[in-house]
Amino acid sequence: MERRYTEDGSRSITAFWQAVEQEMVAYVLADECQFNGEDLRRRRAESVRNVRKPNGCISLEQHVRGAWEDDE
Numbered sequence: 648m649e650r651r652y653t654e655d656g657s658r659s660i661t662a663f664w665q666a667v668e669q670e671m672v673a674y675v676l677a678d679e680c681q682f683n684g685e686d687l688r689r690r691r692a693e694s695v696r697n698v699r700k701p702n703g704c705i706s707l708e709q710h711v712r713g714a715w716e717d718d719e
Contacts, residue, residue, distance in 0.1 A: 682690070
């Protein structure tokens with residue numbers, strides 16, 4: 648596999664494959680979950696807040712546990 652490097656020396660191929668994986672996960676979730684527009688807006692806003700947190704930890708496990716608690 649050819650490796651391409653950007654001007655700063657980082658591998659752009661890594662970002663490409665990460666984007667491919669993210670796209671695959673998005674399609675799996677879209678196929679399995681039915682979200683309405685309001686739910687998607689709320690989830691996006693929550694994700695933006697989580698990513699912006701200094702030293703924040705984005706954990707799938709934390710989100711799953713939170714979803715389980717919401718269902719109870």
